Amino acid sequence: MAAPRAVLLLSGKRKSGKDFVAEELRSRLGPDVCTILRLSGPLKEQYAKEHGLNFQRLLDASAYKEMFRQDMIRWGEEKRLSDPGFFCRAAVEGALQPVWVVSDTRRLSDVEWFRDAYGDVVQTVRVVATEETRKRRNWVFVNGVDDTESECGLDQGVAFDWVITNDGDKMALGEQLEMLVQSLHRSL
Numbered sequence: 001m002a003a004p005r006a007v008l009l010l011s012g013k014r015k016s017g018k019d020f021v022a023e024e025l026r027s028r029l030g031p032d033v034c035t036i037l038r039l040s041g042p043l044k045e046q047y048a049k050e051h052g053l054n055f056q057r058l059l060d061a062s063a064y065k066e067m068f069r070q071d072m073i074r075w076g077e078e079k080r081l082s083d084p085g086f087f088c089r090a091a092v093e094g095a096l097q098p099v100w101v102v103s104d105t106r107r108l109s110d111v112e113w114f115r116d117a118y119g120d121v122v123q124t125v126r127v128v129a130t131e132e133t134r135k136r137r138n139w140v141f142v143n144g145v146d147d148t149e150s151e152c153g154l155d156q157g158v159a160f161d162w163v164i165t166n167d168g169d170k171m172a173l174g175e176q177l178e179m180l181v182q183s184l185h186r187s188l
Contacts, residue, residue: 005098006187007118008162008180009105011154012127014146015139017166021127021177022103028181033188034099039110042090043076050075069142073150084109088117098188107153121187125180126160133167 008025010018026034041059047068048055057064058072079086088110091102105111105124114122129137145151164176 002096002098004095004100004118004121006184007100007102007114007122008125008184009102009111009114009122010125010127011105011158012166013129013134013139013151015134015137016127016129017137018103018127021125021164021166021173022101024173024177025099025101025181028177029099029184031097033097034101035095035097037091037095037100037102038104039087039091039102039106040104042087043072043079046079046090047072047075070144073145073148077149080107080109085113085117088113092117099184105154106150108157111154111158123161124158125162125164126154126158127164127166129166136168 010022012018022036026036044058044065045055047053048058051068053068054064058068059065076087092100102110102114105114111122111124131139162176162180164173164180166173
């Protein structure tokens with residue numbers, strides 16, 4: 001497996017648009033240059049196996065996933081406590097492109113694992129959106145979800161290399177992404 005030339009760790013609150021920003025970056029860089037990695041993919045796959053659930057339905061933004069979210073969070077925390085790099089290692093398996101975008105970085109232990117493994121090529125990207133914007137995207141505060149480490153773990157303790165504002169202004173978002181893409185091209 002070739003070492004990546006850039007690893008972007010995207011974080012942000014639910015409904016801030018992390019997946020949208022990741023897809024935009026991949027489309028600007030091209031799928032031969034950029035791959036999107038999800039830490040939640042291996043987590044959901046393993047959780048589905050152990051609990052006899054439909055893995056594909058846990059991947060989408062459905063009511064099905066929401067029924068299991070709190071237990072998945074609890075289960076994932078237990079796995080991480082015994083092996084902090086478990087989901088990170090699983091996510092990077094088979095990634096060959098020079099740019100990796102991790103679309104769902106949620107914890108300081110995730111950032112630390114990637115920095116330990118890949119050093120200076122790691123950049124942290126915070127995707128932000130106002131509460132009003134998130135509500136328009138159907139976000140509703142949920143106790144035991146929005147006030148846990150999986151949502152708040154990177155609210156402090158990380159000096160972000162990039163902060164991308166994603167409030168629905170396509171032109172402003174485009175300009176921010178273009179600056180990030182230009183910076184990536186210099187490291188390729």
